[in-house]
Amino acid sequence: MTEKLLTPSLNKGFVKPERDYLTCCVDWFQLTIWDVSPQVVCEEILGIPFNLMQNDYEAGMTNYSPFVCFDDIRIMTPRHDPERQGLQLVMKGQGCRQFEVHLNSQGITWVDFFARCFQYRVNVPRVDFAIDDRKTYLKMKSVKKKVASGHYRGDLNIASPKGDMNLADGTSRGEGVTFGGTASNVRIVFYEKNYERALKTGNEKQLDEAWNRYEIRLRQEKAVEAIKRLVNRKETIATIAFGVLAHYICFIVPDKENKAKRKSRLEVWKPWAEFMKDVESVKLVVEPGGRNFSDFMAYLMAQVACNLKVLRAVEDAVGQNYLDTMIEQAQLKPRHENLVETFVREIHTKEIETDVPLESWKSQYRK
Template sequence: MQSDVPNNEKLDAELGTPPYSNRGAQNTEAHALRALVDWVSCTFTTVQDAHEIITLLDLPKDKFQEHENGKFGYKSHLRFGHIAIYFDGPIDAGVFLDISGQGCREYEAFGAKTWSQLFSDILPMKYNFTRLDVAVDDFKGALSVPTLKRKVREGAVRSRFKTSMEVRKTKVSDGSSTGETLYFGSAQSRIQIRFYDKLLEQVSKNKKLNEDVDHWTRVEVQLRKEHANAVALII
């Protein structure tokens, strides 16, 4: 049985992944707000051959390796980096495509289709998006997590969400902060919104950053079920 853990360093070298910067994708202007697709999970109930999904993605089939393990009731999967296609599941389960946030960046670096093109090709199929995350990266300073938290405490927020939650991660060794996140909605709900200091997170992980990055707040909207399908149609 082959390992389910991808060789990230080898993959990054192969993909030519750019360093983290406020340009991100190569065609993004400096100091701009950047919109992202940040997670895609979709079931194709009428597809039986997982290789059809590789064709749909317009990725080289020889990049995918087959693994004799799976999840969500599927027994096996094909994997390229953080892009996984699960198959051999229950009757009428079809195949399941799961692209993590890092996998989305890998797809953008290696795939020939835009997200709009991919979703347009999915629409004629029998599909169901079980999760779809979209995000905005702010490098301009329009959003600040401390300011957002203060606004919540001041009662200056109007939302359908009844409560919010603040999480701060701290290094035990020296007490330094490695990140802070403001949550609206739970991880199990059909909509969750997260605001966090992406710059602090990347620095704490010793990620390579361009010198011009001095602010990086990320807003992530995690959507499930009917909300995921609705946003896929919009995209």
């Protein structure tokens, strides 16, 4: 990634409330680490006790075999030459969301974690940043028409329209465009996230949600430069993501009178100009535990419940009670106590049936 790739570096010093429609997150992180053991990767880089890792039975990747994992946080070992290949740490989308739980528990950010990584001999084969657009500034059908008509200027010379169709009735199941070839170190993917979520969850109501996603996929030197700029505090994740978009993509309005000889002189398409303005107000999203009790319970159901059921089955088989022991030994920190108070107040406010007084938890769990 070059300096030019990351321009403009925007810091105008103000935030517009309407930009809350946009959020930004890390959506893929892959790290090659040399000269350390998997245990060091777990405990010193990830901050996860090695004894919590499980055998990884999922598929590996080219030249690497699955070794251990914590849910979707995976460590792989080389198949041929360990000294040359090193270890692979891989976190895809869900793995990133799960890792944010550990970041939160350690009281650090993604940038702090990246800085920790660079204390070792490492490379970053890939990092993805995702911008979620809940206003849908861009309509995917219009974007595809712009691309098909050549109303585009930028450094990515290949675009691949994408879209699914329901064969039962011919309705759309999501539109999108991928910019950049498969071998490019920069690829940008636009798509309608609501369709993808509805397909995964089976919840047709999600089809009515307004949700576009714009993914910036950086590889090798582009990924390394992006992470270094974050660690050196030269950029934020949002400005890097939007800076890449600004450099590689711009949709334009055609010159009907053919007066402009260069595309650089053509007017910028209004939806794109609106989308790209004031990008400094886009925030990095880290929401590992949810903001309310319903979200918290949904998180537990999705990420923890199966493991708890496994533990309960083990307890029943061996006649032990490990879960109660863990709960008894756990020490709540101030942020955990704040969560308890928040959730209890929320439940009482909603008049959900409960016999637990608002303050009674303190005598039970504070020690």
